[in-house]
Amino acid sequence: MPLVRHRTASRLAAGLALSPALLVLVVVYLGCTAWTVWISLTSSRMLPNSTFVGLRQYASLMGNERWQVSVANLAVFGSLFLIASLALGFLLAVAIDQRVRAENTLRSIFLYPYSMSFIVTGLVWQWLLNPSFGIEKMVRDFGFPSFRFDWIVRQDMVIYTLVFAAVWHAAGLVMAIMLAGLRGIDEDIWKATRIDGLPPWRVYLSIVIPMLGASFATAAVLLATSVVRLYDLSVAMTNGGPGVASEVPAKFVMDHLFERGNLGLATAAATSMLITVAAVVAPWLVWQSRRTRRAHA
């Protein structure tokens, strides 16, 4: 029966078409993760070996000063970046949503940084924040000779300059997501609040923001994953300096893998990053799947 053979051939083809994805999943995503976790449990230095040392690499990681700085930086950067981007992005979306003129132009202006790489972003801000040529020099020449804005060369402040650049890069993305959410809100809700005579700020605070929960969650997860991946920006803007003041975990891993030749420590750091991501993403995924299941029910 040719039809049946034809069908079997198609089923086979479907399985075949999925084999690259399956291969990538098993070999790259699962296999490489397992390999990395395994190396982190050995005493590997320049070359991998299979001397099992338990969690000793993790212990020396926790005691490593540069790692401590990296983790602290990530926490500071991550929380400030998340809050600032979400707040600025939301405010921009709300402002644009007020039937303003030149909406398209404004949207393009707020979103264009997101199209550029972190390398470009980092280099531009490095230039703007350069104390001898950039903003500090400009304000001084303007008639404020004692003005100081040298954060990028100060160990205690440099991490905030990274936040600055990253918010500039990503706030437009939040705006786009929020604007889509705002435009999805039913016109009747606005009518109802107008009839009730609620002041606009109350409407936004107690009706609109809760309704945008999904948009906030999407934006937050998106930004949070880029926080853990933070690497290019630190490399381009400060190269981790001054000293180790703007080091981040991803850079710690890369440097220990390829420059310092300490595989055990690098993979222990990478595994710690994985655990952090899992702690952030897992609750969101559970929440998402519950939501979709409810929507389908």
Place this chain on the structure above:
Amino acid sequence: MTAIATITPAITQPAGMRPRRLTPARIGIYAFLIVTALFFLAPLYVMLVTSLKPMEEIRLGAILALPRAPTLEPWVKAWSAACTGLRCDGISVGFANSVKILVPSVVASIAVGSLTGYALSFWKVRGAGLLFGALMIVAFVPYQIFIYPLVRVFAFAGINNSILGIVLIHTIFGLPTMTLLFRNYFASLPQELFKAARVDGAGFFRIFWSVMLPMATPMLIVAVILQVTGIWNDFILGLIFAGRENLPMTVQLNNIVNSTQGERAYNVDMAATILTALVPLAVYFASGRWFVRGIAAGAVKG
């Protein structure tokens, strides 16, 4: 699943309250928008004017001032004579490398992603749901986890430090997003379409090529936008997998700017920076709302 559908009606009509006349509140809104817009535009403006100034003017320090004696020399130098280490061939080398990496990577990642998405949405393959779910989860994992084993595997296979290697890497790491994009799109198409094609006797690849892919033109556009900007802007993968001879433009730019000895030519640096940003900026301004659609679709996982 339905996420794209709920996000894409995106920019229809403003929903905010209808304005009366020019109230103080509206002036405040405009002031906020204009000030923020200036803050967002300032870096681009400063890059541009710096790149057109001779070094003597830059040493004076007025970063916001227009160039008094505008010159294109920094651009020429950035393109064809800027130095990375000992070689002074300009950023054009990186541009050529990036193009060589970009074109096959975009084609390969979209081809694999669309085929996977199609197979996952119409064909009842056992374990398909599990495969899809797993792909969505691993999309969040930072690259640092995979990099060392991948370098070893690639070195073993003899494709480390080659265009083929970096193309393969971009295809691998583009797979989750591309699959998600196409699976969601195909899932939103009517099942009858697929059934009719099957009744007509079309097989797996025939349906994909002549029915589904033409229907998926909007998603193809979104995927191209997403992959072109994403791959062009990549730094870490190119740095590790492309090899010294094929370093992409972003890596070369960083080398030019951050490893210069002696006095830095800021005007050349800024010209090189703009040149590197030009491709994604062109994609962004040419694609308009498609870009937003792209990030919204790529953003919503699951």
